[in-house]
Amino acid sequence: MPILLHCHKGIGPPVTGTALVAADNFSARYDLDRSKGVFSRPTHKLFGHSYADRILVLDTSKGGVATAWMLHEMASRSVVPKALIFNRVNPITAQGAAFGNVTLVDGFEGDVTQLFRTGDELRVDPAAGIVEILNRDG
């Protein structure tokens, strides 16, 4: 049986993809080289990793307001995370997900950076407030 986890109702379409997990935070401006599609902030735990088409699992969003436009810009070039999963986000990330039609959920019971592992195959259903880990048994 896949592991089923409940969260707050989110934003964006249902998606399935592979998790990339770190106990770190997220800002499209502070952390990414959006032209190359990689984490570019040297101190970020995902430095050098590609984020394109991955389901990012991180602690929280941080910093400034640019992510609200940037997720839309990244989606227009199809170099964008497939979904974003956080413990709790700030308004900018939610606004950016809504504007860019990027899947976003938060508000789980427990720490998402412990609940999920890099390489997990996830199905995210924001409208239902559910994330399934498809390649691990509960």
Added chain:
Amino acid sequence: MRLNDEEKAMVAGDVGEVRRWAISHQIAVGEFFDAADFVPVAQAHIMADTESLGEAGVRFLEGLAAAPEAERWVRVPAITDPRGIDFAVYRRLGQTPEMAALERRTIAALRAFGVLMTDTCINYQTIMPPVRGEHMAYGDTGVVIYSNSVFGARSNFEGGPSALAAALTGRTPRYGYHLDACRRATRRFRLTAPPRDLSEWGALGGIVGEVCGSYWEVPAIEGMETVPGSDALKHFGTALASFGSVALFHMPGITAEEAVLAERAPAPITIGAAEIAAFLNRYAAPDDKLDVVVFGAPQLSLFEMEAVASALDGQRVNPETTVIVGTSPEIKHAADRMGLTSRIEASGAVVAQGICFYQSYAREMAEANGWTRLMTNSAKLVNIIGGYGYRPTLASLDRCVASAVAGRVL
């Protein structure tokens, strides 16, 4: 969300497609944060730099701007955050005509909504400060935290699309810092030694921000023996918002609201001279070749412009180093009139108006100019700019100027 008849009409498209998009976007965000309803706002402040927008964002704005004027005109005064291009100096900074062309298209689109092109992140010092209790849709973290804290205004971080939506509907979802429940202090800090300059005020903001680490934490800073000035609180707040994503702080006896402690607020954390020095030392790079010095982020006040001019008087910037001084159009005009701009430029420094360094294609500027080592007195900027490939150093204004003259980090 509970909607009134006017809001229902917008959702139905009865007042046009532009306002239908705007309120639909706001409802999606409001429902994510469990907002009960909307609250009217007095101003909107729109971040729309073209590096963030890209071609896709500019086309989106142009699409809305093509609607009939009655359907697209803003319903509350709407102003802009810094742009990415100062047309007077962009070639000198290594920016391209293509970037300038995208900027011109964006400006044309925003003007079509009736947006006032203030191009500033210090509107609370230069345009129209809010009044205590006023609900706003401000689109710059530094503007939000200063306005919420110092003035007692009520705003969340409103990114560009949401601030534009608020301007078009005249309202915003009532969640976060529009609510009393979110404004209680959740963290306590005790200051044992006052910061000595703006770089140290920023460092203090960085230290507090790293401990808070969440938009939903509200720090109270105790132990303030003197009243900080507006520029000190500006640098403190912008760094706190940048390092911690924090949108409100309390300084009992100084900021607008009584610091009501949340039940779970832990014992205070002490911060003194040693902690501030350690923070600055994280960015130390003694004797490193210095490529660019930036005064900005946040844009400089008139008093900061005067301080830069005085520090540069009689000095000549090293030919291997570029000095950029960024301020708002209003302050630039004042600085021109008062002779500050000419004093700064006599040293070889560049004065840019209406931009912010990190919102100005920082990565492309670095590649075009061969810049790596950056020095600044802005803690906010050192936090942001590493992701763009720079190696930043944080230091006082005087040390930045001395280093710019020497061409290496002193």
